[in-house]
């Protein structure tokens with residue numbers, strides 16, 4: 001096959017279209033699907049007037065999230081960024097600490113670290129997961145870290161390094177076992193940013209159940225949406241209680257008195273949003289099935305192409321394929337932008353990945369390790385339309 005013909009942007013777009021096979025679009029990157037009891041549950045909130053703070057949908061949503069993910073406790077909050085903020089606080093991240101996190105993630109991951117007064121420290125990715133590279137992290141920590149009395153210090157900055165945030169990129173699970181081992185050796189807490197990974201499994205266990213604390217997001221573009229929302233997951237009952245306490249202004253329960261025992265946050269998820277979430281969660285199996293079916297269509301459409309392929313899950317993983325990724329071979333990285341241009345002209349709203357966070361003005365001066373793998377990935381990733389409805393039938 002002639003690679004030059006194969007990497008013609010028009011040809012790439014025709015392959016995407018052949019997998020979609022649904023008229024002319026436009027095809028947004030990720031649209032929500034409301035095919036269940038959304039109307040019924042939201043109407044119930046309006047009919048009863050219970051739209052805000054406490055309500056049965058919040059309780060139900062938290063229970064169903066815990067059941068679905070196999071984690072003991074879920075605490076619903078107002079968005080995924082707030083969930084991350086609570087996770088970091090409860091992991092003990094404080095002013096002046098460093099937190100290791102991937103350079104390739106949504107800005108929220110670093111912002112939440114910054115909200116704690118801590119410093120993001122960017123780490124490289126793995127070509128097999130697109131997330132944290134445990135081997136490279138371990139080598140790096142051998143170089144720069146001093147582990148003493150259960151604490152980890154950065155010998156270059158003399159700041160305590162408290163935690164690693166692993167993000168499951170576009171729904172693909174990070175290789176968690178070796179990462180947990182690195183965390184154990186270096187006395188670091190593991191937090192999972194599972195915002196994109198509801199419905200993804202690592203060795204048959206749902207992601208978000210490996211870290212001490214994990215966060216989910218239910219933003220409008222995520223696999224399940226509450227309009228805006230998030231959740232903290234943890235197997236630790238005390239941390240779950242604290243997560244609830246901190247996210248509800250740290251008010252002590254009392255029939256009428258307002259007593260707050262620390263600075264808390266107004267991060268609770270309103271009942272009306274949770275109602276939407278309950279209806280959405282009832283359809284998660286369908287969403288995941290459709291998204292995996294869509295990924296398979298893309299995989300097949302690109303199986304004959306050279307220089308570009310659908311990024312697929314590892315043997316240890318079952319991915320929700322939240323956002324499908326076309327990955328260019330290194331010699332074709334210059335084709336990323338021409339493909340994006342042609343796709344968007346054709347109503348296929350393909351996107352590049354996030355700009356690496358170490359390149360953003362507010363995080364430019366933060367510490368980072370060698371980022372050569374993720375820098376290459378950034379130049380070669382194209383996200384393509386991934387709405388659940390596109391995998392139907």
Ligand SMILES: *Cc1c(COP(=O)(O)O)cnc(C)c1O
Nearest residue numbers: 079080081106108195217218219
């Ligand atoms: C969506 C997302 C979040 C949280 O986003 P919110 O919009 O605050 O819910 C955090 N991290 C990643 C990687 C995300 O994709």
